[in-house]
Amino acid sequence: MATDVQQEQAAATADSELPLVDVDFRRAAFGTVGLALFVGVWWLASLVQPSYVLPSPLVVADTATVELASGEVTTALVNSIQHWIPGTLIGTLLGIAAGVALGWSSLLDDLSSPVVRTLRPVPPLALIGFAIAWFGINHAGAAFIIAIGAFWINFYASYGGVEGVSEDLLDVGRSLGVDSDLELVRKVVIPAAAPEILTGVRTGIGRCWMLVVAAEIFGVPGIGRRILRASNNLQVDVVITYILVLSVMFLLVDTAYRALQRRVLVWR
Amino acid sequence: MAMRHAGGSAISIDGVSKQYDSEQGTVQALADIEFAVEPGEFVCIVGPSGCGKTTLFRILAGLESATRGEVRLDNQRVTEPTPDMGIVFQEYHLFPWRTVENNVAFGLEEADDLSAAERSQRVQQMIDLVGLDGFEDSYPKSLSGGMKQRVALARALAIDPALLLMDEPFGAVDAQTREMLQAELLDIWQETSKTILFVTHDVEEAVKLADRVVVMAKEPGSIRDIVSIDLDRPRQRADAEFGEYYKQVRDLIYD
Numbered sequence: 017m018a019t020d021v022q023q024e025q026a027a028a029t030a031d032s033e034l035p036l037v038d039v040d041f042r043r044a045a046f047g048t049v050g051l052a053l054f055v056g057v058w059w060l061a062s063l064v065q066p067s068y069v070l071p072s073p074l075v076v077a078d079t080a081t082v083e084l085a086s087g088e089v090t091t092a093l094v095n096s097i098q099h100w101i102p103g104t105l106i107g108t109l110l111g112i113a114a115g116v117a118l119g120w121s122s123l124l125d126d127l128s129s130p131v132v133r134t135l136r137p138v139p140p141l142a143l144i145g146f147a148i149a150w151f152g153i154n155h156a157g158a159a160f161i162i163a164i165g166a167f168w169i170n171f172y173a174s175y176g177g178v179e180g181v182s183e184d185l186l187d188v189g190r191s192l193g194v195d196s197d198l199e200l201v202r203k204v205v206i207p208a209a210a211p212e213i214l215t216g217v218r219t220g221i222g223r224c225w226m227l228v229v230a231a232e233i234f235g236v237p238g239i240g241r242r243i244l245r246a247s248n249n250l251q252v253d254v255v256i257t258y259i260l261v262l263s264v265m266f267l268l269v270d271t272a273y274r275a276l277q278r279r280v281l282v283w284r
Numbered sequence: 285m286a287m288r289h290a291g292g293s294a295i296s297i298d299g300v301s302k303q304y305d306s307e308q309g310t311v312q313a314l315a316d317i318e319f320a321v322e323p324g325e326f327v328c329i330v331g332p333s334g335c336g337k338t339t340l341f342r343i344l345a346g347l348e349s350a351t352r353g354e355v356r357l358d359n360q361r362v363t364e365p366t367p368d369m370g371i372v373f374q375e376y377h378l379f380p381w382r383t384v385e386n387n388v389a390f391g392l393e394e395a396d397d398l399s400a401a402e403r404s405q406r407v408q409q410m411i412d413l414v415g416l417d418g419f420e421d422s423y424p425k426s427l428s429g430g431m432k433q434r435v436a437l438a439r440a441l442a443i444d445p446a447l448l449l450m451d452e453p454f455g456a457v458d459a460q461t462r463e464m465l466q467a468e469l470l471d472i473w474q475e476t477s478k479t480i481l482f483v484t485h486d487v488e489e490a491v492k493l494a495d496r497v498v499v500m501a502k503e504p505g506s507i508r509d510i511v512s513i514d515l516d517r518p519r520q521r522a523d524a525e526f527g528e529y530y531k532q533v534r535d536l537i538y539d
Contacts, residue, residue: 182377184373184375184377185377185379187345187347187365187371187377188371188373188377188379189390190347190364190365191345191346191347191365191366191367191369191370191371191440192367192390192391192394192439192440192443193367193391193394193395193443194394195394199394203390203393204379207379207381207382208379208380208381210381282423283380283381283382283383283423283424283425284380284425
């Protein structure tokens with residue numbers, strides 16, 4: 017075996033064992049301190065404000081306990097998940113498909129560019145009329161609003177990723193016998209653009225949790241509906257409770273997704 | 285895998301010219317390039333920078349089209365990349381998301397006439413040939429430049445092309461590794477009887493490797509001369525005859 021190969025042997029075997037989740041204790045410690053500071057400032061601010069403007073963390077903790085115990089949180093969460101999951105999934109898949117197709121084919125890109133540019137600036141909230149007319153006041157209607165949000169993020173991430181795929185890799189693929197566009201997209205373009213595509217999916221997941229509130233504005237039950245109703249009644253402690261539920265859900269899904277992403281992109 | 289090509293195969297370049305339109309008007313990148321490579325022959329193309337070596341390489345590979353003239357491989361006109369030609373680039377261009385093993389296997393996945401067992405046997409054979417056994421599961425990011433080029437070579441050889449087309453393949457590795465890779469390439473060439481067309485700017489490399497050296501001139505890119513190197517291998521830089529060939533090629537480039 018040649019010497020340059022031998023020299024590399026040790027190095028290559030060393031980094032092949034990548035931990036699935038690596039816990040950075042220093043970061044975790046600083047994060048905890050930061051969180052404590054935030055709650056501290058909140059608590060101090062709540063001392064000089066009436067409870068309907070800013071309830072103290074203790075009041076919110078009480079409310080959260082009551083809401084959890086009564087099963088209200090679970091009910092709202094189960095409702096929201098029923099449109100969050102299909103909305104996110106469908107929007108993500110369609111966004112990636114459209115982004116890859118238009119990023120790859122300049123013909124499709126030219127054809128759809130005016131339509132894309134017209135539809136792009138429309139906020140999902142503005143489409144509530146369509147959600148009601150096409151799907152009704154139900155999970156499907158709310159899923160539609162969420163899917164729109166997921167779609168654009170994934171569309172642009174995938175589009176950019178595909179555009180950035182090196183022409184040289186395509187040349188190599190062709191020289192190794194890949195003779196159809198579809199095959200080239202499957203075997204070279206999508207894997208090469210995977211880092212950008214997967215980052216888009218992650219951004220989209222976060223955006224979809226935010227859209228849960230907008231998607232429930234027209235009466236579909238869920239966390240967003242609870243927040244809107246509590247807002248109308250000036251129940252700020254309830255509002256904060258459900259915001260925290262959204263945050264925790266985002267944190268859980270995002271952490272799980274990141275672990276998956278690290279695994280898929282282990283080659284980077 | 286049954287060898288599709290018992291030996292190498294001839295490629296001929298017939299009156300290839302290439303013109304570009306630029307802001308300064310029409311640029312003649314290549315003018316009337318004409319030569320043929322015999323089956324099993326090792327031919328190097330050298331020339332000063334800007335002589336159109338890379339353009340010629342891309343036309344030979346079917347990645348670019350000629351304005352006039354044509355390239356024929358096995359008497360078939362080359363108009364697009366073909367698996368009959370294995371291409372090795374200076375910058376390796378490995379698929380970073382694939383392990384060494386899966387990089388080498390890429391082209392074989394396109395071959396329908398192979399069983400999975402034949403495929404993996406062929407892949408292992410190629411990995412052994414370039415001395416990378418033990419690295420099957422490594423990703424390109426953890427390999428040195430020399431090792432990446434070995435993977436690229438194994439990947440190109442795996443599909444058993446008639447011709448290996450190489451564009452300054454050892455230009456990006458250190459001198460020591462380059463010498464080693466040159467020696468290994470000669471071994472592989474003798475073992476597989478491939479036809480090799482090798483672009484380089486390094487005169488010493490050309491004289492060391494080639495049966496014949498095609499010397500190019502620039503403005504426009506054209507052939508100045510073709511020098512046959514009648515020396516036994518392995519060739520030593522210190523030999524007087526080597527020095528004479530070296531000087532002859534060098535003078536052709538820089539006069």
